[in-house]
Amino acid sequence: MFLVGLTGGIASGKSTVVSILRELGCAVIDADLIARQVVRLGTPAYAQIVQHFGDGVLLVSGELDREKLGTIIFSDPEKRCVLNSITHPQIRREMLRQTLQYFFLGYRYVILDIPLLFESRSMTRYMKHTMLVYCDPQTQLDRLMRRNSLSRDEATKRIAAQLPLDSKLPLADHVINNSGDRESTRRQVLQLHSRLQSSLAYLPVRIAAVTMATGLVVLACGLLRRLW
Numbered sequence: 001m002f003l004v005g006l007t008g009g010i011a012s013g014k015s016t017v018v019s020i021l022r023e024l025g026c027a028v029i030d031a032d033l034i035a036r037q038v039v040r041l042g043t044p045a046y047a048q049i050v051q052h053f054g055d056g057v058l059l060v061s062g063e064l065d066r067e068k069l070g071t072i073i074f075s076d077p078e079k080r081c082v083l084n085s086i087t088h089p090q091i092r093r094e095m096l097r098q099t100l101q102y103f104f105l106g107y108r109y110v111i112l113d114i115p116l117l118f119e120s121r122s123m124t125r126y127m128k129h130t131m132l133v134y135c136d137p138q139t140q141l142d143r144l145m146r147r148n149s150l151s152r153d154e155a156t157k158r159i160a161a162q163l164p165l166d167s168k169l170p171l172a173d174h175v176i177n178n179s180g181d182r183e184s185t186r187r188q189v190l191q192l193h194s195r196l197q198s199s200l201a202y203l204p205v206r207i208a209a210v211t212m213a214t215g216l217v218v219l220a221c222g223l224l225r226r227l228w
């Protein structure tokens with residue numbers, strides 16, 4: 001089994017691409033979804049967040065007020081580091097657990113949707129391929145403002161909490177350009193998916209070729225020894 005790291009920037013279109021990949025039957029692990037699960041009411045990460053950020057980041061139901069916590073951490077790098085240090089180890093553990101689950105279910109490859117893949121770096125070494133969901137900076141800003149009803153200033157702060165998308169381009173093995181319409185994105189995803197599939201199809205052929213070549217060498221050595 002091999003791993004494919006899917007990444008991008010905030011609102012660059014990762015979820016849009018993931019939903020197409022899921023339609024195609026791919027196994028996808030979603031770090032944002034896990035990030036929500038590990039901070040549910042009563043979890044150890046929840047307790048640590050309340051301890052560090054206070055009751056002010058809670059809704060009346062006792063759950064985390066994600067909007068409020070977002071406003072705090074996207075304006076303050078130190079507070080963002082604190083939140084990352086609480087949540088990231090738990091997120092990684094759960095991603096590993098789900099990866100193993102897919103492995104035992106017999107999946108040949110698993111896609112890990114990790115928004116901060118290139119920021120944290122330590123995860124890239126486990127990825128056979130990396131896939132960047134890119135869109136141009138103006139489109140990213142517009143889509144983020146519209147989706148989250150944010151002011152230009154708020155949206156800019158959120159984008160600045162990550163590496164600029166342009167600087168992620170040379171780090172990725174494959175790029176899906178999501179600056180255009182959804183149909184253009186769908187076409188690129190289908191193309192990339194079939195490339196990944198065909199790289200899998202060649203794998204057994206390659207293994208067979210190496211095995212045969214080794215067998216021939218062993219046979220030739222045996223024959224030479226007899227002739228001697």
Ligand SMILES: CC(C)(COP(=O)(O)OP(=O)(O)OC[C@H]1O[C@@H](n2cnc3c(N)ncnc32)[C@H](O)[C@@H]1O)[C@@H](O)C(=O)NCCC(=O)NCCS
Nearest residue numbers: 009010031032035066067069070073083084087115161162
């Ligand atoms: C700050 C929080 C509460 C905001 O919640 P909200 O529901 O508004 O946003 P959501 O979780 O859907 O994240 C949206 C996007 O924001 C960006 N983002 C989230 N956390 C971070 C972070 N710590 N640093 C930089 N970008 C981030 C990612 O691109 C992500 O896809 C939440 O994102 C969070 O708990 N973040 C810390 C965990 C984390 O790093 N998650 C990112 C994936 S590992």
Ligand SMILES: Nc1ncnc2c1ncn2[C@@H]1O[C@H](COP(=O)(O)OP(=O)(O)OP(=O)(O)O)[C@@H](O)[C@H]1O
Nearest residue numbers: 009010011012013014015016143147178180181182
């Ligand atoms: N090609 C597209 N054309 C028009 N709108 C799009 C396109 N792709 C995505 N969007 C819209 O842009 C917004 C961001 O897309 P999406 O949620 O897929 O990004 P994301 O990278 O998963 O975001 P996040 O980092 O916040 O998790 C959404 O409102 C989505 O509907």
